[in-house]
Amino acid sequence: MPLKTLFLNPPSFENFDGGAGSRWPATREIESFWYPVWLAYPAGMLEGARLLDAPSHHVSGEETINIARQYEFLVLFTSTPGFPGDMRLVKAIKAANPSIKIAFVGPHVSVLPEKSLRECPEIDFVCRKEFDFAVVDYAKGKPLEEIPGASFLKDDKIVHNPDAPQIQDLDSLPHVTEVYKRDLDVTKYNVPFLLNPYVSLYTTRGCPAQCTFCLWPQTLSGHPWRKRSSDDVAREMAKAKEFWPNVKEFFFDDDTFNIQKARTIELCAKLKPLGLTWSCTSRVTTDFETLKAMKEAGCRLLIVGYESGDQQILKNIKKGATIERARQFTKDCHKLGLVIHGDFIMGLPGETPETINNTIAFAKELDVETIQVSVSHAYPGTELYDYAVKNGFIVGDNKMVDEGGHQLAHIQYPGLPADEILSAVHRFYDEYYFRPKAVFRILRKAAFDSHERKRLYGEAKTFLKLRSQRNKLVKKHAKEAAAGQPPAGPTTNSRPADAVGMTD
Numbered sequence: 001m002p003l004k005t006l007f008l009n010p011p012s013f014e015n016f017d018g019g020a021g022s023r024w025p026a027t028r029e030i031e032s033f034w035y036p037v038w039l040a041y042p043a044g045m046l047e048g049a050r051l052l053d054a055p056s057h058h059v060s061g062e063e064t065i066n067i068a069r070q071y072e073f074l075v076l077f078t079s080t081p082g083f084p085g086d087m088r089l090v091k092a093i094k095a096a097n098p099s100i101k102i103a104f105v106g107p108h109v110s111v112l113p114e115k116s117l118r119e120c121p122e123i124d125f126v127c128r129k130e131f132d133f134a135v136v137d138y139a140k141g142k143p144l145e146e147i148p149g150a151s152f153l154k155d156d157k158i159v160h161n162p163d164a165p166q167i168q169d170l171d172s173l174p175h176v177t178e179v180y181k182r183d184l185d186v187t188k189y190n191v192p193f194l195l196n197p198y199v200s201l202y203t204t205r206g207c208p209a210q211c212t213f214c215l216w217p218q219t220l221s222g223h224p225w226r227k228r229s230s231d232d233v234a235r236e237m238a239k240a241k242e243f244w245p246n247v248k249e250f251f252f253d254d255d256t257f258n259i260q261k262a263r264t265i266e267l268c269a270k271l272k273p274l275g276l277t278w279s280c281t282s283r284v285t286t287d288f289e290t291l292k293a294m295k296e297a298g299c300r301l302l303i304v305g306y307e308s309g310d311q312q313i314l315k316n317i318k319k320g321a322t323i324e325r326a327r328q329f330t331k332d333c334h335k336l337g338l339v340i341h342g343d344f345i346m347g348l349p350g351e352t353p354e355t356i357n358n359t360i361a362f363a364k365e366l367d368v369e370t371i372q373v374s375v376s377h378a379y380p381g382t383e384l385y386d387y388a389v390k391n392g393f394i395v396g397d398n399k400m401v402d403e404g405g406h407q408l409a410h411i412q413y414p415g416l417p418a419d420e421i422l423s424a425v426h427r428f429y430d431e432y433y434f435r436p437k438a439v440f441r442i443l444r445k446a447a448f449d450s451h452e453r454k455r456l457y458g459e460a461k462t463f464l465k466l467r468s469q470r471n472k473l474v475k476k477h478a479k480e481a482a483a484g485q486p487p488a489g490p491t492t493n494s495r496p497a498d499a500v501g502m503t504d
Helices: 037-043 061-068 083-096 107-111 113-119 132-139 176-183 215-219 230-243 261-274 288-296 311-316 323-336 353-366 383-390 418-433 436-447 450-482
Strands: 005-009 050-053 073-077 101-105 125-127 150-154 157-160 198-201 249-252 278-282 299-307 339-346 370-375
Touching (some): 005 037, 005 061, 037 050, 037 073, 037 176, 050 176, 061 083, 073 083, 073 132, 101 107, 107 125, 113 125, 113 157, 125 132, 176 198, 176 230, 230 261, 299 323, 339 353, 339 418, 370 418, 418 436
Parallel strands (some): 005 050, 101 125, 278 299
Antiparallel strands (some): 125 150
């Protein structure tokens, strides 16, 4: 028998959408939980294993410690914002269950394995990058020294085993929906722009795009694009439809679902007979024919990373897209009746007050159904992080999140302080959603659905509360600056944001 293993997406800040399913770990403006897909794969390979998603199921730290008493091996998916709290949690778990073995996985420890191990002696080893087979092999008794991708301390010296090869045959992995059915309650998951309840999964791994800020391709899944067969995906979706007749939508949470036209059209042909409603990620480079095939196969919504309305910023972050292409893509989606949730980021390299205004105006011109506006976060292991550190653009305390796990601006530029970037997020939301056209859309949506009306009311209350808290923080910092307390941040000799290494 393998070690009795607990796969843990750990409890953290209240409503924290952490690393195991989130590319952008934080407590959202509105409660939002993605599925811990990465942990579900190995959890489906081990007899007696359990996947515990503490945040979405509101399992407390104390409850988690008690659950961990029953296990011999703990695999915890950590994140950069959540790592300090995760260290405290496993100290308590080791105290309650001294014989348990603990492995940390995820981007943070992939990039900083030795630092993580030395900061937290309770961690027995970490697995760098894809960890599916590494943790399964350990649970089945394989010596740590023989496990590819493992890092650990031996006689106080760091040992880095050679990297594990990337998994090429994705069809050989378990279907995560079977693990969800066994261990998770799908009604606990909510993303405001998706139908509720929803279920998410992957059909590919990796992303060939070179976006400098994007976390997973640079630290976890890699850039090489690997795909499941369309038959394997269709088999899983047919079973998932039987598992949950109450699920209103399935979401393909690939780094970029439709990056290859032929594969997308082939998969759509397999999905169409199932009669599912589904949504996915998309780049603006997707053409009309592909979008049409997706719509006809049941696609409802696309998450689209527009990021900025400034062409130079798109070049700085190596987005591989143009403003004009984004406009045409959006027109194509509107023509086909595909809903768009647009993602934008404030504070990318090259950002100025003028580019912020341009991006807000661009978003209003596109007029997509819903938007998400984030502050730029430079995660260790990304090109953006190296750039920001090299140029002194990281603010003094380098805090990514506040006491509640909500995003803070931790990058600033000469002439654009961090607090101004944070304020721009809320100005963006205000200018976008308080337009008559946007207000009418929301009211029309709520008028015909009592469940949706209740949901929108709760989300509005949550958002306005956070907005008030952030405004107070910005005012506090402004008062401190006026009183002569110098804000931490870039030195006066910092170079302009588009001057070094981001314009290739």
